Amino acid sequence: xxxxxxxxxxxxxxxxxxxxxxxxxxxxxxxxxxxxxxxxxxxxxxxxxxxxxxxxxxxxxxxxxxxxxxxxxxxxxxxxxxxxxxxxxxxxxxxxxxxxxxxxxxxxxxxxxxxxxxxxxxxxxxxxxxxxxxxxxxxxxxxxxxxxxxxxxxxxxxxxxxxxxxxxxxxxxxxxxxxxxxxxxxxxxxxxxxxxxxxxxxxxxxxxxxxxxxxxxxxxxxxxxxxxxxxxxxxxxxxxxxxxxxxxxxxxxxxxxxxxxxxxxxxxxxxxxxxxxxxxxxxxx
Numbered sequence: 001x002x003x004x005x006x007x008x009x010x011x012x013x014x015x016x017x018x019x020x021x022x023x024x025x026x027x028x029x030x031x032x033x034x035x036x037x038x039x040x041x042x043x044x045x046x047x048x049x050x051x052x053x054x055x056x057x058x059x060x061x062x063x064x065x066x067x068x069x070x071x072x073x074x075x076x077x078x079x080x081x082x083x084x085x086x087x088x089x090x091x092x093x094x095x096x097x098x099x100x101x102x103x104x105x106x107x108x109x110x111x112x113x114x115x116x117x118x119x120x121x122x123x124x125x126x127x128x129x130x131x132x133x134x135x136x137x138x139x140x141x142x143x144x145x146x147x148x149x150x151x152x153x154x155x156x157x158x159x160x161x162x163x164x165x166x167x168x169x170x171x172x173x174x175x176x177x178x179x180x181x182x183x184x185x186x187x188x189x190x191x192x193x194x195x196x197x198x199x200x201x202x203x204x205x206x207x208x209x210x211x212x213x214x215x216x217x218x219x220x221x222x223x224x225x226x227x228x229x230x231x232x233x234x235x236x237x238x239x240x241x242x243x244x245x246x247x248x249x250x251x252x253x254x255x256x257x258x259x260x261x262x263x264x265x266x267x268x269x270x271x272x273x274x275x276x277x278x279x280x281x282x283x284x285x
Contacts, residue, residue, distance in 0.1 A: 003186075003208045004233070005031065005032070005211070006025075006034045006233070007212045008034065009219075010221055014065060019075075023083075025230040030241070031237070034081055035084040036064055039063060066095060070099055084100050088106070090114060105126060105129065107130060108131075120148035127154045127155075129155075131158035132160045135176075139180065139181065155184070157187055163191060169200075186206045187200035189212075194232075197211075198243070201240055212226050213229070263277070264278075
């Protein structure tokens with residue numbers, strides 16, 4: 001089984017009904033979890049940047065209201081999927097703790113030991129994206145998580161380009177991360193390429209796949225080109241389920257769907273179809 005996590009990111013427009021639609025669409029597409037982000041712009045960017053950049057300051061309009069958290073968690077559970085959220089400031093860890101099934105730490109915060117330690121200390125599962133990171137940085141982050149109470153973090157190989165050209169996906173790094181850390185490793189997708197997700201799962205055994213989702217091409221991040229629509233990712237999730245279900249038990253023997261044709265093989269006595277035992281009694285339908 002592959003765990004698909006739908007990342008709403010900043011596409012919610014601070015509209016609770018739109019948030020509910022994201023949760024419902026994620027569940028209908030076959031996801032096991034939906035994820036939001038909890039940030040405050042004044043605690044995300046340094047004041048020197050905000051003083052110079054109206055673009056960064058305008059992102060205050062993307063902040064998720066705290067009062068949404070219990071509502072989103074409950075709606076997720078009502079829809080049968082997990083609720084997660086990424087904390088981007090230290091106090092957010094405690095604000096999220098009563099509501100999330102697991103924490104997700106973003107690639108940009110991988111170097112922040114204090115945030116990693118705070119998430120790990122809650123005892124809840126932690127998923128960590130590894131975009132832009134070196135192996136030394138990743139090994140250090142894993143060590144911080146484990147030393148502070150998260151015995152089995154999940155790592156997501158990630159390319160932090162929005163969107164990611166498929167040739168930069170470097171999916172082989174999934175194996176590298178797994179071998180170096182012993183952690184479960186998945187893929188955080190920014191390619192919006194079905195083939196990349198299939199390759200991550202079927203060649204590199206990714207068992208967690210995160211992706212950005214938008215409902216209607218109207219979300220703040222959709223124009224950048226890294227967001228899936230529900231119907232697009234729904235097809236991929238169905239294809240993955242069918243592909244994994246096609247493995248079977250490995251025993252080479254006739255399966256139920258081919259049993260009716262067994263007597264229609266060439267009879268070994270004369271090379272003609274069907275078997276002689278059927279020829280005299282057979283009638284057209």
